[in-house]
Amino acid sequence: MKLSWLALPALFAVTVAGCSDDSPASNESASTSAVAAASAAATTTAARDHDEAGGVVRVLLGDTKKVPVPAEAVLDIRAPAAWGQAANGIRCTVTDSSGRNEDLRSSDVKKTETVGGTEWMTLWTFSSTPNADITVACKDPASKIAAAHAHPYLRVVPRGIVPIPAPAR
Structure with a gap:
């Protein structure tokens, strides 16, 4: 009898503590779930951006994308060679943070590179x-x-430049 008499208040205390803790725990759990969902969405968005190793950024045709400019590099805008002559119809603009358009240089002879x-x-x-x-x-x-093509994209690829050494005096 003594044990059951002590067990009843303990059970009551645990039950009350659990009930009083439900609301904050549920809110905390919900906010943790919301943060996890937001983090997952950010990861999914980053994956959709199709950024590649080496600072390569993929830009879907019809989209606009911010691209970081590395030090001591120029950037190439590349298209799949399979697009052939249709690639000549692509129009790109490159704008710096002040709104100034960058000069896009091209040549008749297109350099090619195999990736993946x-x-x-x-x-x-x-x-x-x-x-x-x-x-x-x-x-x-x-x-x-x-x-x-279902998801046509271009690759913006940094290409390192070799600094020209100062002439010997």
Whole structure:
């Protein structure tokens, strides 16, 4: 009898403590779940941005994307070589943080590089202030590429430059 008499208040205390703690724990649990969901969404968004190793940024045709400019590098805008002549219809603009358009330089002979089994050709090369962010916007006005490819994107690839040594005096 003595044990059951002591067990009853202990059970009551645990029950009350559990009930009084339900509301904050539920709120905390809910806020933790919300934070976890937001974190998962951010991770998913980052994955959708299709950034690659080495500072490579993927820009979907029709989208605008901020791209960091590394020190001592120029940036190439590259398209899949499989797009062929349709890639000539792509229009890109590159804008620095002050709103000034960067000069896109291209040549008739397109440099190519194979990455992950896909051959990529350089459409334009540009340079900007190092350690800044620029905005790259590319579109396909004739919709030739978008009609043939589900998620057409270009790659903005940093290409290191070798500093020219000062002449010996």
